[in-house]
Each structure stands twice: as structure tokens, then as C-alpha cells.
Amino acid sequence: MPTTTDLESGYLLPADPTTRSIALDLYESVADAPIVSPHGHVSPALIIDDEPFSDPTDLLITHDHYVTRMLHSAGYDLADLGVGRGASADPRAVWTILAENWRRFAGTASGYWLTREFDTLFGITEELSAETADATYDRIAAALLEPDFRPRALFDRFRIDVLATTDDPLDDLAGHASLAADHSFRGRVLPTFRPDAYLDPEATGFTERVERLLMATAQETTFTGYLAALAERREYFVERGAVSADHGVIEPFTADLELGDAERLFQGALQGVLDADEARLFRGHMLLQMAGMSVDDGLVMTVHPGVRRNHHTATFDRSGADTGHDLPVRTEFTENLRPLLQRYGTAKDFHLVLFAVDETVYSREVAPLAGFYPSVYIGAPWWFLDAPDAILRWRSAITESAGFYRSSGFIDDTRAYCSIPARHDTARRVDSSFLARLVREGRVSMPTAERIAHDLVDTIPREVFKL
Numbered sequence: 246m247p248t249t250t251d252l253e254s255g256y257l258l259p260a261d262p263t264t265r266s267i268a269l270d271l272y273e274s275v276a277d278a279p280i281v282s283p284h285g286h287v288s289p290a291l292i293i294d295d296e297p298f299s300d301p302t303d304l305l306i307t308h309d310h311y312v313t314r315m316l317h318s319a320g321y322d323l324a325d326l327g328v329g330r331g332a333s334a335d336p337r338a339v340w341t342i343l344a345e346n347w348r349r350f351a352g353t354a355s356g357y358w359l360t361r362e363f364d365t366l367f368g369i370t371e372e373l374s375a376e377t378a379d380a381t382y383d384r385i386a387a388a389l390l391e392p393d394f395r396p397r398a399l400f401d402r403f404r405i406d407v408l409a410t411t412d413d414p415l416d417d418l419a420g421h422a423s424l425a426a427d428h429s430f431r432g433r434v435l436p437t438f439r440p441d442a443y444l445d446p447e448a449t450g451f452t453e454r455v456e457r458l459l460m461a462t463a464q465e466t467t468f469t470g471y472l473a474a475l476a477e478r479r480e481y482f483v484e485r486g487a488v489s490a491d492h493g494v495i496e497p498f499t500a501d502l503e504l505g506d507a508e509r510l511f512q513g514a515l516q517g518v519l520d521a522d523e524a525r526l527f528r529g530h531m532l533l534q535m536a537g538m539s540v541d542d543g544l545v546m547t548v549h550p551g552v553r554r555n556h557h558t559a560t561f562d563r564s565g566a567d568t569g570h571d572l573p574v575r576t577e578f579t580e581n582l583r584p585l586l587q588r589y590g591t592a593k594d595f596h597l598v599l600f601a602v603d604e605t606v607y608s609r610e611v612a613p614l615a616g617f618y619p620s621v622y623i624g625a626p627w628w629f630l631d632a633p634d635a636i637l638r639w640r641s642a643i644t645e646s647a648g649f650y651r652s653s654g655f656i657d658d659t660r661a662y663c664s665i666p667a668r669h670d671t672a673r674r675v676d677s678s679f680l681a682r683l684v685r686e687g688r689v690s691m692p693t694a695e696r697i698a699h700d701l702v703d704t705i706p707r708e709v710f711k712l
């Protein structure tokens with residue numbers, strides 16, 4: 246049987262033997278460090294309920310739109326992969342589709358992560374294929390029946406120190422509270438305040454959602470009442486351990502409005518009468534207001550812009566959201582964020598982490614911003630860019646103008662629980678490779694490289710996310 250990867254040969258490390266040996270030293274010094282995961286989309290219920298995973302397909306395929314979108318591009322119907330509203334497919338049949346198409350994942354981020362998961366979690370080193378489909382399925386299915394493969398046991402085995410979830414502002418966070426009170430569980434699972442749907446007049450159900458928010462906080466239907474309601478819910482999250490507020494916007498546009506103008510737009514938004522420009526202005530003003538609240542309550546502000554959601558309407562109508570056709574668009578930070586940074590760019594203890602799926606912005610905008618503003622941090626490569634070569638390109642693009650200490654530390658940002666260790670391991674190997682090259686070229690000393698390798702997985706994410 247061919248093996249998928251030979252770890253001894255220096256998986257993801259430089260090909261040149263001297264550089265590889267420096268990289269291996271650096272990597273080995275951080276390989277087993279605990280995982281700090283301050284932003285992601287694992288459901289809190291997974292950890293709270295601690296139920297066994299149902300089958301290999303549910304664990305590794307159905308909920309991973311990186312995997313299903315690739316199979317969709319090869320001509321498979323999403324419903325036949327068990328993806329989308331009401332879809333149900335035989336798990337073994339879906340697994341067989343993945344196995345028969347495994348060559349399509351060669352060289353892709355998903356291919357790397359799955360290969361690592363097969364190997365490190367299930368001891369599977371033979372490549373997936375039509376011939377190995379049944380045996381690999383059975384092996385994983387058998388493992389999932391073991392107590393060692395329950396979500397909480399895996400949490401320990403993955404050495405996760407902190408894991409943040411992403412939550413609706415009106416969530417009561419009861420699950421987080423019960424986990425915090427459960428002394429048999431030692432990990433930290435933190436909520437994250439994610440208010441997008443309450444800030445965008447063009448979001449489906451905006452008016453009803455804001456009305457619920459005002460009702461829940463007993464605030465008046467005024468712009469000031471709305472701000473107070475949001476501040477109150479943020480405080481609720483802070484009291485329950487949240488360290489950040491996340492903003493998924495199409496563009497990082499910000500606007501500083503007079504109260505009267507904001508009030509007029511707010512009332513128009515509730516009545517659903519804003520035109521596109523007014524809705525944009527309102528969103529931009531709210532992003533600035535959220536920064537102001539972060540200055541007050543200390544929540545780290547993370548911004549994830551530049552993704553056109555649900556690109557294919559027919560697929561969205563049939564299968565729903567998060568089904569693989571969210572696509573990157575060009576993003577502009579420097580002008581868009583200027584109103585926000587004029588107000589808060591130098592505010593004490595304000596942290597603004599900027600993520601991107603448009604890699605042209607790293608050297609042109611994000612690193613230069615982070616190289617001046619003490620509040621701005623460069624978010625780790627996100628979504629389509631959290632892959633080995635893209636992470637190397639990112640380091641090359643940002644380091645010369647901002648160094649290592651203005652970056653966020655690695656962020657897995659995933660829903661795929663079992664891919665968390667594989668993703669962090671990828672970042673550790675790639676960062677070690679990048680540092681090894683600087684050492685080999687005489688640009689950075691080995692002791693400094695060792696210090697940086699450690700800080701990247703520990704000190705830096707803890708500082709940036711105030712952990």
C-alpha cells in the first residue's frame with residue numbers, strides 16, 4: 246500500500262536539508278504546545294452534550310464545506326452528499342464518493358488536513374481509494390464507538406487550552422455556564438459576540454431581530470436605546486467569559502455620523518425603507534459604534550470582511566447557507582477603516598484584528614496599518630488562505646513591515662472539530678519553515694527564532710485576545 250505522507254521525511258518542512266533541520270528543531274520545540282483557538286465555529290453543544298459522533302461521513306465530510314464544494318465541482322449533487330436542508334444520504338455511499346475522488350484533494354488544504362486526521366486520529370496511513378473505502382470507513386466507525394473519541398476526550402487529546410465559539414447576541418449562553426461550572430471538564434470554552442444580523446438593515450429578519458433585542462433589554466425604539474441594548478448584551482457576554490466580538494461584513498467600510506442622522510437611518514432601517522447607500526452608511530456607522538463599545542468593554546474586535554455569501558441563488562434556495570459557494574471579493578481597508586481609526590486607532594487597550602481573504606491587502610494595507618496603529622493586528626490567513634503555501638506568502642507579505650508581533654497567532658476559524666489539531670500543526674510547521682529560512686540566510690539568530698516560534702503559539706494569541 247502506498248502511504249499518504251511520511252512524517253519522518255519532513256512533512257511541510259523545507260526541502261533543503263540544512264534549512265529543514267533548523268525548521269525541525271524549531272517545530273519540535275512547539276509541536277506539543279497547547280492549542281489556543283480564540284475564534285472558531287465549533288458548536289458549543291458538541292462539547293456540552295459530549296455525544297459520540299454518529300459516523301465517519303458526518304464527522305469528516307457532511308459539515309465540512311471545503312470537502313463538499315470540491316466534490317460538487319467534480320459534478321456531485323450536494324443532496325447526494327447529504328448536504329443541505331432535509332438532505333439525507335447513506336453515509337457509506339458518501340464516504341465511497343470521497344474515496345473514489347481522493348486524487349482530486351491532492352495538494353489541497355483539505356487533503357492535507359484529512360490525511361493528518363486519518364493518520365494521527367485513526368492510524369490510517371493507506372491512501373483512500375475505491376479499494377480502501379470500506380475498510381477505512383469501518384475502521385473510523387469502530388473508533389467512534391470508543392469513549393476516547395467523544396468530543397470532550399478529544400478536547401483533552403488535542404491539548405486545546407482555549408476554544409471560542411461564535412454566538413448570537415440574544416443567546417443565554419447557558420451551555421457555556423454549565424461547562425464552566427463542570428469541574429470534570431478543564432478546558433475553557435468561551436462565547437463570542439457576533440452581532441452581524443442585528444447591524445445590517447439588509448439582513449433577513451433585521452426588524453424582528455432588533456425588536457426582540459429591544460424587548461429583551463427593555464430599551465426604547467430609538468437609536469440610543471438600540472446602542473444601549475447592544476452594550477448590555479455585550480456586557481452579558483463579557484460576564485460569561487467572552488473576550489471578543491466578531492464582525493463578518495462584506496466590506497470594512499466605516500462612517501462617523503451625527504446622532505440625528507443615525508436616528509433617521511435607524512428608524513428607516515426598522516421600517517425597511519432604506520436604499521442601498523443608506524443601508525451601507527448605517528452598517529458603516531454601526532461598525533464604528535462597535536469599535537467604540539470595544540474601547541469601553543474591552544472585547545477584542547475581529548473583522549472578517551470580503552466574502553460574498555451564497556453566490557449561487559439556486560443552490561442557496563435548495564440547500565441553504567454555508568454550502569460552499571461563499572466566495573472572496575476584493576477588499577479595501579485603508580480608506581474604509583479611516584473613520585474608525587481616526588476615533589479609536591490609538592485608544593488604550595483597543596484591539597482590532599483584521600482578517601482577509603484577499604491576499605493582495607496583506608502587504609499593501611493590513612501590515613502597514615498594523616505597523617503604525619497600536620490597536621491593529623494582522624489576522625492569520627483566513628478561509629481560502631489557511632493553507633501551507635498561502636501561510637508562507639502571508640508571512641513574507643507582512644513580516645518586513647510589521648514583524649511577527651503584530652500578527653494574531655494562528656486562528657483555525659473552523660466548524661470541523663477534528664481538523665483543529667491538523668490546522669494548528671500546519672501553521673506551526675510553516676512558521677518554523679519561514680523562520681528557518683531567515684536563520685539560514687543570516688537574517689535572524691537562532692535564539693530569537695526559538696523565542697518567536699514559542700511566542701507565535703502562546704504569548705501572541707494570549708496577548709492579542711486578552712486571554
Ligand SMILES: [Zn+2]
Pocket residue numbers: 284285286549658
Ligand atoms: Zn469565523
